[in-house]
Amino acid sequence: MDWRLECSACNATAAPAGLPTVCECGQPWLVRYPERRPDPTQRAAVAGSSGMWRIRAFLPLEPLEAPVTLGEGDTPLLPVPRIGARIGLPGALVKDESVNPTGSFKARGLAAAVTRAVAGGARAFTLPTAGNAGVAAAAYGARAGVPVRVYAPKSTPPMILGQISAFGADLRLLDGHIGDCGKASRAYAAESGAFDLSTLREPYRIEGKKTLGLELAEALEWSLPDAIIYPTGGGTGLIGMWKAFLELREAGWVSGALPRMFTVQATGCAPVVRAFESGADRAEAWQDPWTVASGLRVPAPLGDRLMLRALRESGGGAVAVSDADLTEEARQGSRLEGIDFAPEGGAAIAAARVLRERGVLSAAHRVVLFNTGAGWLYRDPAELPRG
Numbered sequence: 001m002d003w004r005l006e007c008s009a010c011n012a013t014a015a016p017a018g019l020p021t022v023c024e025c026g027q028p029w030l031v032r033y034p035e036r037r038p039d040p041t042q043r044a045a046v047a048g049s050s051g052m053w054r055i056r057a058f059l060p061l062e063p064l065e066a067p068v069t070l071g072e073g074d075t076p077l078l079p080v081p082r083i084g085a086r087i088g089l090p091g092a093l094v095k096d097e098s099v100n101p102t103g104s105f106k107a108r109g110l111a112a113a114v115t116r117a118v119a120g121g122a123r124a125f126t127l128p129t130a131g132n133a134g135v136a137a138a139a140y141g142a143r144a145g146v147p148v149r150v151y152a153p154k155s156t157p158p159m160i161l162g163q164i165s166a167f168g169a170d171l172r173l174l175d176g177h178i179g180d181c182g183k184a185s186r187a188y189a190a191e192s193g194a195f196d197l198s199t200l201r202e203p204y205r206i207e208g209k210k211t212l213g214l215e216l217a218e219a220l221e222w223s224l225p226d227a228i229i230y231p232t233g234g235g236t237g238l239i240g241m242w243k244a245f246l247e248l249r250e251a252g253w254v255s256g257a258l259p260r261m262f263t264v265q266a267t268g269c270a271p272v273v274r275a276f277e278s279g280a281d282r283a284e285a286w287q288d289p290w291t292v293a294s295g296l297r298v299p300a301p302l303g304d305r306l307m308l309r310a311l312r313e314s315g316g317g318a319v320a321v322s323d324a325d326l327t328e329e330a331r332q333g334s335r336l337e338g339i340d341f342a343p344e345g346g347a348a349i350a351a352a353r354v355l356r357e358r359g360v361l362s363a364a365h366r367v368v369l370f371n372t373g374a375g376w377l378y379r380d381p382a383e384l385p386r387g
Contacts, residue, residue, distance in 0.1 A: 002036060003060055005029040005203055008306055016060075019120040019195055020203055028302060029203040030243070031060055038251045043222060050074055052108055052211040055218070058247055060116060060207050067115040068144045070101035072108050073211055077219040077368070082336040087353040091366045093225070095216065097373060098340050102139045103163070104132035104295075104373030105212065109236055110197065112208030114140040117195050122146065124194035128181030130233060131160040131294040132373050137197055138167035149188060151181035156294055157378045177289050179299055199234035200302045206240045213244030216368060217254050225259050226365040227316070229352050231344035231372055232263040232272060233298035235307040242310035259368075261316040263307060264351035266291030266323060269299055272307050276318035281308060292323050293343035295372060317360065321350040329353070334375060342378055345371030 005014040009027035014020065022028055038057035046055050052073025053059060061067060077095050084092040097105035110133065117125070126149040127137050134150040141148035149170040152161060156173075164171050174181055182198055189196040199205060217224060224245065230238050242261060248254045265273050269289035275282065283304035289297050301307070311318060323343075330346025333339060341349070348369040355361045 001060075001062065003031050003033045006032045016203070017120070019117060019122055021196065021201055028200040028206075028306070031203050031207055033058070033247075038253065040252050043218075043253060046218060052111070052208070052215070055211065055214045058210065058214060058244070060112065060204060065119070067111060068118060068140055069111055070107065070139060070143055072100050072111050073215065075099050075215070077216065078337070078339065080333075080337045080339070080369075083333050083349060086332070086336070087349065088356040088363055089352055089361060089365065089367050090363055092352065093366070093368045094337070094339060094345075094371055095212065095368055096339055096371050098342065098371055098375070102132070102136040103377050104136065104342075105209065105237055105370070106132040106136035106373075107139075108211050109133075109205035109208040109240075110136035110140045112204045113197050113202055114144050114146070116204040117197070117202065118144050118146060122195040124192065125149070125197050126151070126185045126188050126192075126194040127197040128152070128178050128185045129156070129164075130178045130297050131156050132377065133199070134169065134171075135160060135163045135167070135377075138164045138169035141169065142167050149185075149194060151185045153177055153181060158380055160294070160377050163377065177297060177299060179285070199236055205236050206243065209236045209240030210244040212237055212370075213241035214248070216241075217245075217248055222254055224254055224256070225368045227260045227262060227361060227367045229262045229264060229348045229355070229367065229369050231293070231296060231347045231370060232265055232307065233295045234301050235272070235303040237370070237372070238263055238310055239303055239306045242314065258314060261310050261314040262351065262355065263311060263316075263318045264347045265318070265320050266293055266296045266326065266347065267320045268323065269297050270320040271299060271301065272304060273318040273320045275304065275308055276311055281305060283308070292378075293326055293347055294378070295342070295344045296347065317355075319351040319354050321347050321354065325350040330375060339371060340375040341371050342373040342375045344373060345369070345375075
């Protein structure tokens with residue numbers, strides 16, 4: 001393998017063979033590619049292929065290796081003029097992850113994690129989920145022919161739970177939040193030998209999420225937006241994009257200023273926002289987390305240090321919005337633009353409006369908002385209209 005692992009905290013290094021988890025210091029590994037020199041002339045070839053794996057010069061694949069894939073990636077970057085007019089950002093764009101195979105951006109991270117874990121010898125998987133990661137893990141486990149156990153809170157939207165079961169996972173529902181599910185998943189991994197796919201407890205979900213940033217650069221003809229507003233729970237998307245932008249700049253594929261990164265969380269669970277505003281370099285666990293945006297209901301993310309680093313290095317920030325605001329913005333956004341906004345996508349719109357009102361963003365800025373998943377996954381089948 002022409003990559004290595006580097007600890008995000010203590011700078012220890014390790015070979016990527018087998019099934020790496022976290023560094024001995026307890027912090028996540030990051031994948032580094034010291035032997036690769038992706039040439040900018042390769043950008044033309046990228047446009048002639050499809051799927052997230054097409055930019056493989058920046059991804060953890062051997063030259064002739066085939067990934068475990070369902071056709072993830074290549075999601076649209078859409079102008080949203082009516083949303084833009086409503087919030088005072090006429091140049092706003094939406095990266096719509098709802099059209100991924102499993103209905104969310106989680107498809108990217110789990111495709112990469114399952115690909116590398118299967119290659120490393122994994123024969124069973126386990127993970128906790130706030131919702132969409134469980135769907136993706138179940139689907140990619142099925143694609144790879146590997147059994148998956150998923151631990152989810154009982155408060156997870158029923159449509160999401162139905163999708164997890166539909167892909168054949170062994171679904172275990174628990175009282176509490178994703179942190180409680182994480183403890184159960186790690187205990188099961190220890191007793192059974194199943195490989196733990198939890199966020200940042202293996203190094204490759206970040207590499208899958210990195211493709212969000214790679215695709216943004218390609219869609220904007222190898223330039224970058226002024227700002228990115230990203231709904232954040234576990235944080236791999238934010239961390240992965242910032243990693244992608246740094247790698248693209250180092251390789252000479254992009255130049256100029258990198259985007260200002262903004263995280264948005266819900267007021268009922270905002271550990272990263274609180275840490276950012278207080279100047280802390282770690283986030284304290286949020287007590288009694290609750291938000292209708294289940295993907296944001298992560299009270300103690302392992303990637304807190306990495307998220308805060310990306311926010312500060314980029315000159316960005318952190319915003320918390322209420323459930324009422326994010327729900328209304330998702331509803332309005334879907335009706336205005338025909339995009340199926342999940343609550344997390346509504347949070348990105350609400351945060352953009354707040355940042356514009358505060359003068360942090362101006363009408364001249366090109367801003368990318370992320371709709372990280374499909375709204376239909378959050379709807380209760382019992383509440384849908386009957387013909």
